[in-house]
Structures are given as structure tokens and as C-alpha cells.
Amino acid sequence: MAKKPLLEFTDRGIYCAKGKFYIDPWKPVDDAVITHAHADHAYIGHKHYLAHHLSKQVLLYRLGDIQLQTVEYGESVMKNGVEVTLYPAGHVIGSAQIRVAYQGEVWVVSGDYKTEDDGVSTPFEPVKCHHFISECTFGMPVYQWKPQAQIFDDVNNWWRGNVSNGVATVIVGYSLGKSQRILQNLDLSIGKVYTHGVIENTNEALRRNGIILNPTERITQDTPKEDIRKGIVIAPPSSVGTPWMRKFGPYSFGYCSGWMAIRGAKRRRAADRGFVLSDHADWDGLVSAIDATGCECVYLTHGYTASFTRYLNEIGFNAREVHTLYGDDEGEEAAPTQPPPEGEEFTEAGNNNQKVSPKGGDLEGADAS
Amino acid sequence: MKAFAQLFLSLDETNKTNEKVKVLKHYFNSVPDTDKMHMLALFTGRKPKRQINATQIRTWATEITNIPVWLFEESYHVVGDLAETMALLMPQNTDSSSNKTLTDWIGELNELGNKTEDERKLWLIESWEMLDTQERFVFNKLLTGSFRVGVSQNLVVKALADITKLDAATLTHRIMGNWLPETYTYDQLTQEQGASDDISRPYPFFLAYPIQETSEKQKSADELKTALGDAHEWQAEWKWDGIRAQLIKRDGKIFIWSRGEDLATDKFPELHPFLNALPNGTVLDGEILSFQNGLPMPFNVLQTRIGRKNLSKKILEDSPVALIAYDCLEYAGEDIRSKTQSQRREILEQLQAATPFPEIFRISALIPFSSWDELAIIREDSRAMIAEGIMLKRKSATYQVGRRRGDWWKWKIDPLSVDAVMIYAQKGHGRRADLYTDYTFAVWDGDKLVPFAKAYSGLTDAEINKVDHFIKRNTLEKFGPVRTVKPELVFEIGFEGINRSTRHKSGIALRFPRILRWRHDKPKEEADTLDNLRALLGD
Numbered sequence: 021m022a023k024k025p026l027l028e029f030t031d032r033g034i035y036c037a038k039g040k041f042y043i044d045p046w047k048p049v050d051d052a053v054i055t056h057a058h059a060d061h062a063y064i065g066h067k068h069y070l071a072h073h074l075s076k077q078v079l080l081y082r083l084g085d086i087q088l089q090t091v092e093y094g095e096s097v098m099k100n101g102v103e104v105t106l107y108p109a110g111h112v113i114g115s116a117q118i119r120v121a122y123q124g125e126v127w128v129v130s131g132d133y134k135t136e137d138d139g140v141s142t143p144f145e146p147v148k149c150h151h152f153i154s155e156c157t158f159g160m161p162v163y164q165w166k167p168q169a170q171i172f173d174d175v176n177n178w179w180r181g182n183v184s185n186g187v188a189t190v191i192v193g194y195s196l197g198k199s200q201r202i203l204q205n206l207d208l209s210i211g212k213v214y215t216h217g218v219i220e221n222t223n224e225a226l227r228r229n230g231i232i233l234n235p236t237e238r239i240t241q242d243t244p245k246e247d248i249r250k251g252i253v254i255a256p257p258s259s260v261g262t263p264w265m266r267k268f269g270p271y272s273f274g275y276c277s278g279w280m281a282i283r284g285a286k287r288r289r290a291a292d293r294g295f296v297l298s299d300h301a302d303w304d305g306l307v308s309a310i311d312a313t314g315c316e317c318v319y320l321t322h323g324y325t326a327s328f329t330r331y332l333n334e335i336g337f338n339a340r341e342v343h344t345l346y347g348d349d350e351g352e353e354a355a356p357t358q359p360p361p362e363g364e365e366f367t368e369a370g371n372n373n374q375k376v377s378p379k380g381g382d383l384e385g386a387d388a389s
Numbered sequence: 390m391k392a393f394a395q396l397f398l399s400l401d402e403t404n405k406t407n408e409k410v411k412v413l414k415h416y417f418n419s420v421p422d423t424d425k426m427h428m429l430a431l432f433t434g435r436k437p438k439r440q441i442n443a444t445q446i447r448t449w450a451t452e453i454t455n456i457p458v459w460l461f462e463e464s465y466h467v468v469g470d471l472a473e474t475m476a477l478l479m480p481q482n483t484d485s486s487s488n489k490t491l492t493d494w495i496g497e498l499n500e501l502g503n504k505t506e507d508e509r510k511l512w513l514i515e516s517w518e519m520l521d522t523q524e525r526f527v528f529n530k531l532l533t534g535s536f537r538v539g540v541s542q543n544l545v546v547k548a549l550a551d552i553t554k555l556d557a558a559t560l561t562h563r564i565m566g567n568w569l570p571e572t573y574t575y576d577q578l579t580q581e582q583g584a585s586d587d588i589s590r591p592y593p594f595f596l597a598y599p600i601q602e603t604s605e606k607q608k609s610a611d612e613l614k615t616a617l618g619d620a621h622e623w624q625a626e627w628k629w630d631g632i633r634a635q636l637i638k639r640d641g642k643i644f645i646w647s648r649g650e651d652l653a654t655d656k657f658p659e660l661h662p663f664l665n666a667l668p669n670g671t672v673l674d675g676e677i678l679s680f681q682n683g684l685p686m687p688f689n690v691l692q693t694r695i696g697r698k699n700l701s702k703k704i705l706e707d708s709p710v711a712l713i714a715y716d717c718l719e720y721a722g723e724d725i726r727s728k729t730q731s732q733r734r735e736i737l738e739q740l741q742a743a744t745p746f747p748e749i750f751r752i753s754a755l756i757p758f759s760s761w762d763e764l765a766i767i768r769e770d771s772r773a774m775i776a777e778g779i780m781l782k783r784k785s786a787t788y789q790v791g792r793r794r795g796d797w798w799k800w801k802i803d804p805l806s807v808d809a810v811m812i813y814a815q816k817g818h819g820r821r822a823d824l825y826t827d828y829t830f831a832v833w834d835g836d837k838l839v840p841f842a843k844a845y846s847g848l849t850d851a852e853i854n855k856v857d858h859f860i861k862r863n864t865l866e867k868f869g870p871v872r873t874v875k876p877e878l879v880f881e882i883g884f885e886g887i888n889r890s891t892r893h894k895s896g897i898a899l900r901f902p903r904i905l906r907w908r909h910d911k912p913k914e915e916a917d918t919l920d921n922l923r924a925l926l927g928d
Binding site for chain 2 (some may be wrong): 160161162164166272281282283284285286287288290291292293324327330331334
């Protein structure tokens with residue numbers, strides 16, 4: 021009888037039968053190991069959660085009263101004889117790769133990761149293994165990131181320019197991860213940082229967790245518009261185009277995402293500025309990370325899985341495409357599973373409800389009559 | 390080139406019209422005059438001649454990027470723009486070492502015509518090495534000749550008008566027609582008195598605004614009265630569905646321009662005799678249609694000869710064309726666009742009455758009507774007239790520039806429509822890159838779904854995202870860039886006309902198909918049938 025693999029892909033998530041636990045399951049299970057606190061990896065409804073210490077407060081904020089055990093990177097937990105160890109994934113604060121070992125066989129589940137040190141999350145560490153389960157959100161060679169210092173120079177210059185033109189500055193990024201990365205890299209000599217409630221809630225959770233973040237001020241109805249105009253607003257993707265954002269007008273709005281690498285994607289989001297800043301590995305990052313594991317087999321869970329799998333096989337890896345429910349769009353943030361606190365102007369309205377003209381952009385001519 | 394690449398980048402960095410104009414002015418003020426004219430040519434759709442074919446450019450670019458050909462192709466589908474794909478895939482180069490101007494680059498590009506293939510390849514690879522990513526992108530745009538920049542000609546003209554203190558209509562006219570940036574100088578373009586004596590130059594077209602924005606919001610006769618006032622102040626004509634054209638006779642020479650500013654004189658030899666018979670200094674505006682036995686034929690008949698390089702005898706016999714003239718813009722060598730609609734109409738009627746070719750030089754008949762109610766009833770006959778609806782022109786209107794509200798309106802009839810099932814999907818381009826936005830629709834023929842139309846417009850961005858999500862999770866098969874999708878989603882498809890076709894599996898061809906709405910309420914079993922479509926053929 022063929023030996024059953026240590027980890028298998030089920031309709032609930034990645035499962036370890038030997039250890040009787042799941043990794044990032046999307047349906048309720050008894051025992052869940054969580055790579056990080058983003059909504060498509062940390063679902064509500066499991067009986068027991070295991071995650072990194074630094075994910076604790078955010079998980080409690082997002083999922084409510086859950087039974088949560090947290091550990092340090094490198095610290096092992098035994099589950100029915102199977103050794104589970106967390107290693108830094110560099111994706112967001114508290115994000116982890118999950119190393120699963122049993123009788124000399126080692127599997128690693130990457131969760132989401134990036135290889136660049138963002139100065140906020142614990143940097144990614146390659147972990148040797150036999151089987152590596154990897155994301156490939158940006159698994160196409162057109163995605164090549166520039167060093168973040170360069171991107172933040174652009175961000176700060178843009179902000180400075182807006183202040184001198186008397187225009188408010190709104191920068192958009194995912195509330196856990198991107199927002200803190202932005203916050204910690206802004207040039208605070210330019211002005212003050214204001215936050216949307218959803219982001220400030222996440223910041224507060226992180227501060228409760230002992231993370232030291234730059235000072236921020238939550239925007240309320242009483243925050244004077246003139247003050248906001250001299251500062252910068254950090255807002256989540258879901259707030260784009262809402263009345264909440266429009267009231268800052270006139271404003272310039274910048275979108276931070278890996279998708280901004282492509283002009284079409286940027287134009288679609290109608291951002292004034294697109295900053296190519298991602299919490300996922302770029303093409304070279306993915307290939308080098310996979311190579312560094314020395315794995316016999318790599319499984320691609322989400323992103324451009326088909327093309328990336330084919331490419332890896334052509335260059336000599338043993339790669340397989342796997343179907344999961346993990347998101348592949350870092351622009352579309354799922355709403356938190358808890359309603360926002362009272363009085364907060366969070367709306368879920370979509371950002372792009374205008375009709376698309378038959379031929380697209382304004383250059384491409386009006387209709388053909 | 391640095392300035393030109395920066396122009397592109399700055400235009401991309403704002404969505405605000407005023408900012409764009411500012412960026413354009415900054416560009417005009419900072420580059421040599423020859424660069425200004427090249428930029429103007431590119432931004433008004435006058436692309437440089439392709440000196441290297443696209444396959445070679447792709448092949449050489451793929452060699453540099455060090456990835457397999459299939460991955461290059463898939464990257465292209467993700468990016469949706471070839472020039473950008475190549476720029477993104479090449480090894481990053483943050484230092485640009487080239488100080489050549491746009492004029493220099495286009496000059497070098499044009500000289501490639503005389504070079505060998507090896508020399509071209511060498512030139513191309515050396516050029517790529519000299520440029521940074523953004524410059525490469527713009528450079529690749531020059532090479533591939535697809536220059537859509539997200540800025541309308543109106544904005545460019547506005548920036549230029551601000552700088553030169555000339556009015557926008559004059560400038561719009563001066564950049565019409567057939568000119569080359571190598572020979573048309575900035576001084577000629579901007580001198581106070583237009584000394585340009587290009588006899589082929591057309592006038593900017595005056596375009597009508599739709600009187601109703603969407604088919605759901607029908608305008609009643611009463612609303613027309615409120616909006617447009619007294620019916621007696623207006624003239625009405627059928628709205629013909631052909632090729633809008635401007636026809637010129639000057640100094641014994643004739644020119645036929647399409648709305649897209651393509652010189653199409655050779656495409657319509659049937660029109661030459663009547664044009665040659667016109668007095669010198671005449672410019673007409675009208676619609677070119679296929680006619681048979683004195684009756685206009687549906688657009689698809691005309692379509693068979695559009696785009697043909699050689700007009701065979703058979704085509705000329707099957708689809709003979711004539712002009713339905715609407716307007717006269719120049720008479721006896723004088724620009725008469727500032728005369729009223731009625732005055733111009735009178736001149737047009739005189740010209741037409743004098744032609745020895747009345748079967749070819751036709752005139753758009755005025756529809757007699759005395760009230761909006763009466764016209765609303767006449768409009769119901771549009772389809773029988775092979776017309777798209779009715780055109781309304783204010784009798785006192787001058788002939789204006791571009792699409793304007795106020796004096797010319799088009800009052801189209803409702804599109805025909807059927808409910809259809811989406812069965813194939815393909816990724817879009819430009820701002821729809823990497824999203825499934827181009828769909829093929831089918832109707833039932835017994836228990837089979839037969840594809841009958843492709844459409845890629847009419848949904849909101851939010852709807853597109855939902856459909857894209859559905860497609861990615863309900864793909865049955867992949868054929869290159871096309872996905873076969875689980876038949877489930879039903880859409881109402883609107884179209885302007887329907888005709889028999891031997892080229893399509895369904896046996897029918899539609900004119901201007903587009904999505905009217907997503908029928909969440911309809912299961913796929915309740916979509917329309919091929920018989921329902923055939924019934925619309927009306928024969």
C-alpha cells in the first residue's frame with residue numbers, strides 16, 4: 021500500500037491526518053494552524069487555533085472570542101506525534117510558514133510570503149523541506165519589484181507635492197500589513213498620519229501586541245478637514261470612492277499594490293498614483309524561495325498556478341498545481357468578520373460602479389456613429 | 390525621449406483633466422518644435438510606419454528576456470499590451486544613458502527601411518539597452534505603432550490653444566487630414582493666419598449627441614418639447630447607418646475622408662464621377678451606403694467591402710455605394726460652416742440639383758413633421774427605412790466642431806434584444822487586462838447552445854469583477870486564451886440590426902451587439918432560441 025502523504029489537500033483545507041489538524045482551513049474544524057490573520061487564511065468557527073504570538077491580538081479582534089494558542093518562531097508544538105514549527109514568512113506582522121515534520125519527512129506550508137525585508141514584519145527565512153506548498157500570487161515574470169526604499173521615496177515626494185498644492189493625500193492599502201508598512205516608512209517631517217477606523221483598529225490590536233508603530237490619529241467626524249489636508253490619510257481598499265473618502269476632496273489618491281505594476285490594472289482602479297508595493301514575493305522572489313527549500317516537490321496553491329507550475333517543471337522542479345480557496349487578489353480586501361465599532365463610517369460600497377464605455381478609455385474615441 | 394517618457398508617466402499619474410492639460414503644456418514648453426510635431430502626430434493617431442514587423446520584435450524581445458515563448462505569450466495576456474509586456478520582461482535598467490530626442494528616435498526608426506535584418510536587430514537591441522523601463526515602454530509603443538495614451542485629442546488641442554493663444558476650433562482644423570511631422574512645422578501650425586494650403590485637408594466633423602442616454606429612459610414627445618422647444622425650429626432626417634464621410638473637390642482633385650480621418654478616396658470609385666463633376670472648392674458631409682435599386686442596403690452589405698485592399702468586380706457589383714449628403718461645409722472655395730443649417734441646406738440642394746449623377750449623389754430627405762408627437766410616430770418606421778432612428782438639427786445651427794450638445798441630436802430607436810447564455814470568455818486589453826471581459830453568447834437550438842454573438846461592453850466594473858470571478862471558478866476547458874465556461878449566466882444582448890450570414894455557425898450576423906443587462910432572474914433554460922432570433926430577420 022502506498023504511503024499516505026503527510027499533508028493532503030481536502031475540501032476543508034490542507035490536512036494532516038497523522039496530526040489531526042488543518043492548516044488555514046476554510047470550513048470549521050477542530051484544530052487549525054493559522055499562517056496569518058488575513059481573512060482568506062484565518063476563518064471563523066474552528067474549535068482551536070494555533071498561530072504566532074504577534075498574530076494574537078489581530079486574530080482576537082477579527083474573529084472574536086476564540087480558543088487561541090500562540091508560539092514563537094522556531095518553537096515546536098507536538099500534535100499527535102507530529103512536530104509543528106512556525107517560521108517567519110515576511111508577509112505581514114505575525115505571518116508564518118508552517119513546518120510539519122514526522123519521522124524524518126518534512127513539509128512546509130508557506131502561507132503568503134515575500135522575500136524582501138520590509139522592516140516591519142520578521143523577515144522571510146527559507147526552510148529546508150521535502151515538500152513545499154507555496155503561493156504564487158505574482159507568479160508571472162512581468163512582476164518584478166523595486167526595492168521598497170525607492171517606492172517610498174516616490175510616496176513621500178508625492179505627499180510633499182500634494183501638501184504644497186493644498187490637496188489632501190489618501191493612500192490605500194490592505195489594513196493588516198500594507199498599512200503598517202506604509203506607516204513606518206512615511207517621512208513624518210512632512211505631516212501627521214490619519215487613519216480610517218478599520219486600519220486604526222488593526223493598529224490598536226498590533227499595539228496591544230507590543231508592536232511599536234508611528235503615531236496615528238483616527239479620523240472622526242470632528243477631525244478638521246484643513247488638518248487632514250496637511251497630513252496623509254491611510255485608508256483600506258473598501259473605502260475608495262465612498263462618501264467617507266470624497267469628503268476629503270480635493271484629494272489625490274494613491275494605491276499600493278503589486279497589481280499596480282500593470283498600467284491596465286492601475287487605470288481600472290482609477291487611482292491618481294499607483295505604487296508598486298506588494299507583500300507577496302515577485303517572480304524572482306518566488307523562484308529563489310522555492311529553490312532555497314531544496315524541496316523534492318512544490319505545490320502551488322493560489323495565483324498564476326497553471327503557468328507558474330508549467331515553468332517550474334520546465335526548469336527542473338517537480339511542481340504541481342493545487343486548488344484551494346485562498347484569495348489571489350491583494351487589492352480586494354475581505355471585510356473584517358466583525359462589524360466595525362459604533363459610529364465608524366465604514367461602508368462596503370464597491371469602488372467602481374461607473375459604466376464602462378463600449379471602447380474603454382477616453383482616447384479610444386466615442387461611438388462610431 | 391526622456392521628456393516624452395516622462396510625459397507618458399505624468400499623464401498616467403493623474404485622472405484629472407486640468408492636471409493632464411498642465412502636463413501637456415509643460416511638455417510643449419520644454420521640448421524642441423520638431424518633437425512637438427511628432428508628439429502631436431502620435432497623439433492624433435498618426436503612427437510612424439512600422440519598420441520592423443511585430444513577429445520579429447517579439448522574437449528578439451523574447452531572446453533578451455530569457456523566458457520560453459509560451460510564457461512570453463501568457464505574460465502578454467496578463468498585461469494586455471505588447472509594448473508594456475516587453476518593457477516589463479526585459480532585465481531592469483534604472484539608468485538611461487540616451488539623450489536622443491523623440492525626433493532623433495523617429496528619424497532612426499524611419500531609416501531602418503533601408504537596413505538589413507541583422508542591422509535592424511542590432512539597432513533594436515542596442516536601443517533597448519540604452520533605455521530605462523519607462524523609456525522602453527514608450528519606445529516599444531513607437532515600434533509597434535499602437536499609440537493609445539488615455540488622452541483625447543481635445544485635451545492636446547486645449548493645451549496647445551492655451552500656449553499659442555489660437556482658438557481650439559482653428560487648431561483642430563489645422564491638425565486634420567494628411568500631414569507629416571517631418572514636413573509640417575510648428576510655425577506653420579501656429580501662425581496667426583492659416584497659410585496652410587493643403588488642399589486635401591478636411592474640416593473637423595460635427596457630431597450629434599444622443600437625446601436619450603440609455604434605452605431604458607425613453608424620451609416622450611412632451612419631454613422633447615421641453616428639451617428642444619418648438620418643433621418648427623428643427624429639421625429632421627433619417628439617421629443612416631453607413632460610413633460617415635467628408636468629400637472634397639478642390640483644384641480639380643478629389644478626396645474622401647472617413648470619420649476616423651482615414652483617406653478613403655480609392656475605396657469608393659463609384660463616387661469619383663460625381664465628385665469630379667462638382668465645382669472646385671466644394672466640401673460635402675454625408676453618409677456612404679450600399680444601394681441597390683434605389684434602396685439603401687443593411688450595413689453588413691457595406692461591411693463586406695470595408696478593409697478590402699482590392700475591390701474586385703464582384704464586390705463592386707454586389708455592394709455598389711452611393712452618398713447620402715447631409716451638409717455642405719465649403720462652397721465656391723469659401724468656408725460656410727458659420728452659415729445656418731437652412732442656408733447650408735439650400736446650397737446643398739442647389740449642388741445636388743445640378744449633378745448629372747443623382748443616383749449616386751443623393752441628398753438626405755427632410756422628414757416633414759409639424760409636432761413632436763407626429764415625429765415620434767414617424768420614428769417607429771426607422772427599421773423599415775433601414776435607418777437607425779432620426780437626426781434632429783436646429784435650423785439656425787452653425788456647423789460646429791466635435792460632439793456638442795445643443796444643436797444636433799440623434800434620436801435612435803431601441804435596440805433589438807434577446808436573452809443569451811455566456812459560453813466562452815477571453816481576457817480583455819488595456820484597463821481590462823487580466824480580467825475576463827470579452828464574452829461569447831449562445832442561444833438554444835433544440836438542446837444545444839449555438840454561439841451567435843461576441844460582446845464586451847455594457848457591464849459595470851463591479852459586474853465585470855463578479856463575472857470574472859465566476860469564469861475563473863467555472864472553466865470547463867482552455868483553448869489558448871479562450872476559456873469554455875459552464876453555461877449558467879444569462880445576459881440580455883442588444884443589437885442594432887440582424888442579417889443572414891454564411892460565415893457564422895448560427896447563420897446570422899448582428900450589428901453592434903452589446904450587453905444590456907445581466908439577467909440574474911433568468912435560468913439558462915429560459916434563454917432565447919435560434920428560432921426567436923430568426924424571427925427578427927423579418928423575412
